[in-house]
Amino acid sequence: MAADQSTAAGTALTGEQVARQVVLPFKKSVEIAFKSIQARFFRSMITTLSLVLAVSFLSFVNVSTDMANGLLTTGDPVVRENLTAAGYDIGPRDASVGSSPKQRWIVILSLLVCVVGIVNAQLMAVTERFREIGTMKCLGALDRFILRLFVLEAGIQGVAGASIGAVAGGLFAVLNAWIAFGSVALRVLPAGAVTASILSATGVGIALSLLGVLYPAAVAARMQPVEAMRVEQ
């Protein structure tokens, strides 16, 4: 009985120390996450590529709408005709144009496909790294260290992929409008709206990347340290 009590007291003492003593500073996590991406650059690039494509599509659609709205402000009937010919659904008295429901559906679908792709790629990354994760846990890593590392990696990939995608999609939309409607498109370019569209597309991309990694990161965090002992490849 006495032995049991002293063990319980010892445990409580250890408990107090633990909170302070198992740590992974944020700076160090970022460093590890960054190195992880660097070391598997090609693989990360492919994961990121699906995000780049989906975000650039979103950005393209939104910036194109902005450009069309910019063109409408000229009030030029020729431009109006050209816009209708280019497939924009403009009524005779409409002063602005929105994206069509069909377009919105395609964008949403492409974003969904992108998230599923990210989940898939991240789950594979987790499986591939089970030994590494198990080893880290044997060295004293807590579940949340692992979770944080994966979320940080996805965050870095998200910021890079989404900003590249959004800028590329936006540039392509501007180029497209320039080619279709001539230099008038550049003269009435609604810079504010275009910037807002690109920024919001970037935000959506980062959010998708983080959304996609949540489940795989949880799987990784729950992995048992004994996995590190497994011998079969």
Next chain:
Amino acid sequence: MTQIRNIVRVSKVTKTFKLGKVLVEALKGIDLEIAAGNYISIMGPSGSGKSTLFNMIGGLDKPSAGKVFIDEVDIAQLDAYELAWLRCRKIGYIFQTFNIIPVMTALENVTLPMTFAGMNSDEAITKGIGLLQLVGLGDRFEHKPSELSGGQQQRVAIARALANDPAIILADEPTGNLDLTTGEEIISLLKQMSQDRGVTVISATHDFKMLNVSDQVVWIRDGLIDKIEDREELSISVGRIGSR
């Protein structure tokens, strides 16, 4: 004579796994005491419950019944944080497959447990370089695991296991993926570390080379301890074991 301190105490431990609908009893009641500072080998054929016992001692698995004490703390009472703390501070792990984290250099691998333990970066680097020199890799600390041979990787693993001055080093078949000579080098390095630093080394192994350096050999058979042999008794029976 000084009091022998038990670093690990296993008391009436059983472990039952559920395989489909069948219950498999991997350990059938093990009692074992391991004195601090010794070099212990756990030997037994595959499927004998050797790995299960080993994982139990390492705090990687919890017993179905019975208790495992590490440094007189019952590990079943510990929560996730405390277990992580135990793994970080008290136990150093060495694996058959080396398990050097591939994206990090040798030095970063060695300093990682120190980072977890809250040591500041400069201190950790100094200590890490010291440990790598100790295992004979003083000039290779900037190398990635892919640039190191198996034996060198296992040396990094030994340095990493020593990072937070643990009381116990658990080595799971440390020579299993190494050739004869390299295996011998690793065994003598482990023995040396055990002697110089007073670390208890517990290793699960098939490797008879390990017997020469062990202070004690625990033979496991069918989930029970077959016999525990001390060093003196060993020298007599080794010939028989070798020929078996």
